[in-house]
Amino acid sequence: MATEVKVPTLGESVTEATVGEWLKQPGDAVSADEPIVSLETDKVAVEVPSPVAGVLSEFTVELGDTVDVGAVIAMVEEGAEGKSSSPAPTSKAKADDAATQSAKEMEKLPDDGGQSAAPSGDAPTMSPAVRRAVLEHGVDPTTIKGTGKDGRLTKEDVLAAAKSKGANAAPAPSPTPSPAPTSAAVKGERREERVKMTRMRQTIAKRLKGAQEEAALLTTFNDCDMTAVIEAREAYKDTFAKKHGIKLGFMSFFAKAAALALKDVPSVNAQIDGDEIVYYDYVDLSVAVSAPNGLVVPVVRSIDQMSFAEIELAIADFGKRAKAGELTMEDMKGGTFTISNGGVFGSLMSTPIINPPQSAVLGLHRIEDRPVAVNGEVVIRPMMYLALSYDHRIIDGREAVTALKIMKEAIEDPMRMLIDL
Known part of the structure; x- marks a missing residue:
């Protein structure tokens, strides 16, 4: 049958x-x-x-x-x-x-x-x-x-x-001279290939273009001294990995810093719904990760209530499942704020686009040693540019700048995240 x-x-x-x-x-x-x-x-x-x-x-x-x-x-x-x-x-x-x-x-x-x-x-x-x-x-x-x-x-x-x-394959013998293959004989050959866009790529294109057309997008920048975070990771990485079974990365620091800022500046964690503004007393963090078919944004729920280890484990699990194509619809649902880390690909600075209906996104970039003035002296410090893109319809410039400044200060002095400053 x-x-x-x-x-x-x-x-x-x-x-x-x-x-x-x-x-x-x-x-x-x-x-x-x-x-x-x-x-x-x-x-x-x-x-x-x-x-x-x-x-x-x-x-x-x-x-x-x-x-x-x-x-x-x-x-x-x-x-x-x-x-x-x-x-x-x-x-x-x-x-x-x-x-x-x-x-x-x-x-x-x-x-x-x-x-x-x-x-x-x-x-x-x-x-x-x-x-x-x-x-x-x-x-x-x-x-x-x-x-x-x-x-x-x-x-x-x-x-x-x-x-x-x-590694186990035997080395191939040295090739004997032979005429060049036909495909290499035609120098300067111009080719083109047409590949149908996947449904995911079509949706990404539609959503990002829609965000540009509907939202009043603006980006504010700041730079961040990563010395304190790097020193903390170096001091506790072995103990952290031994206790929790996961490496202590940068994302947990930025997630906690973002949660701290969003609590102080609620509009950055809010969304527009028709003619109303919806404010959330929790932070569901969307983390942009690469998948075989394009960029996906799974959501870590109530990240403001999680420990550093819980955040690292959740993000690592999403990254692994995204590469294997095993994320579910429930993993992608919701989200009140997004962090996108272009620094892993070498980006120095960018203007990230918000993930509708969210109103803001934090862009992270590569860390590089740069000369900066500290107490009247020029020193070399590991610096990172931070970018906060936001919807100006709901977030004023003062609020966006304040939120990004809180994140910067929390990263430069991680103790602030422990005593809620």
């Missing part, structure tokens, strides 16, 4: 998604609750499991199609037996289908000179990010032991296997 696979409820206000990747192919055996397709929503990738055990008989939609919640996307023959591995095709049609699918997957990756090899054997179920890593590094997923939930592979498992494979 054929069972329909339908698009599940995707989250509050999310009514449709895009078919991003088929994790199983027609004829493959599937277990109950085993993911068979990855759907891209406005915020995260969602894996849709098979409702029953059996054989995936057909797709009812194509890769890249937009599907509504409740739509039928595939059919599963309940109780049937299918292929659990990847045997040789039994017909020309199957061979052509396999070749076409492989070509589509490889087109998404940069040209590596033909060194990558497709995985073989009884491949385990993998998330989109893990499948991309497997294809990119040319490793066999069946030979890798997964460290994720229920023994599933993670991106880190694949990268470790690729590194081990490279």
Whole structure:
């Protein structure tokens, strides 16, 4: 009996998604609750499991199609037996289908000179990010032991296997001179490639443009002496890591400093809702992190009530799950204030854009030694530029400058965060 696979409820206000990747192919055996397709929503990738055990008989939609919640996307023959591995095709049609699918997957990756090899054997179920890593590094997923939930592979498992494979490989013999390949013979060749925007990238573009058009955006800057924080990290890093199992990073300091400032300047933690202003007595911090499909902003709830260790653990968990494509809609919901750290990519200064409906965002940048005047003398200090972009419709310049100054002073004198100054 054929069972329909339908698009599940995707989250509050999310009514449709895009078919991003088929994790199983027609004829493959599937277990109950085993993911068979990855759907891209406005915020995260969602894996849709098979409702029953059996054989995936057909797709009812194509890769890249937009599907509504409740739509039928595939059919599963309940109780049937299918292929659990990847045997040789039994017909020309199957061979052509396999070749076409492989070509589509490889087109998404940069040209590596033909060194990558497709995985073989009884491949385990993998998330989109893990499948991309497997294809990119040319490793066999069946030979890798997964460290994720229920023994599933993670991106880190694949990268470790690729590194081990490279270290164990024998050095290649010196190549003998040969004519240059045809592709290199044409110098100055101009190419272009068209790639359809993912649903997440389309949403990012729409939201950021909407923020520019609707909000009265303005940015105020300050610089911050990082000496005290660096010294504190150096003094307590080993003890902190031993006790809490996580490194003491900069983000927890800035999160606590931001919470301190937002309590003193409530408008920076407020939002406009129609003709009303909503003030929050808690701080739900949105932390911008990189994911395979773009920038995502998971939310750390009630960060003003958390310890440094709890903040570091929460942010590290979000970063790991974002890279593995495992964030959920609930992780992205809400948020009253955002911190974006462009410094990890080398940014010296920027004007971050607010994350609507929030009214402000703090931009962090790289730390660099610069000459500054201290007590009438020029000294070299590790300095960072801070940028606070805000919606001038709700936040006055005095309030924005005051909030950023409180953050600066808390970082330069961390004791302020302990005694609530």
